Amino acid sequence: MTQPSGGRRRRPMNHEPDAVIYARERAGLTQLELAERCGISQQLVSKIEAGTRNATPTVLTRMASELNCPLVVLEAKRHAAVRPEPCGQGAS
Secondary structure, eight states, rough: OOOOSSSSOOOSSSBBBHHHHHHHHHOOOOHHHHHHHTTTOHHHHHHHHHHOOOOOHHHHHHHHHHHHHHHHBBBBBOOOOOOOOOOTOSSO
């Protein structure tokens, strides 16, 4: 597994970058306008949308509020692990 520069492993994102972009564009806001409304820098919005920085729960909540979007839409989707059926126990 390749590690990003600095030797640190990437943690899973708290948000879905594409969902943030979609919601911002639907709201008709630029990155700068969203940043100003959320009290963060435009650079941080850009990095959140690019998936290179993780949005904290507080920032993600502010973004959802400013975008008039349910928080769950912006949150990362956690996929449940699917367990395969043990051999020989399938339907007859």
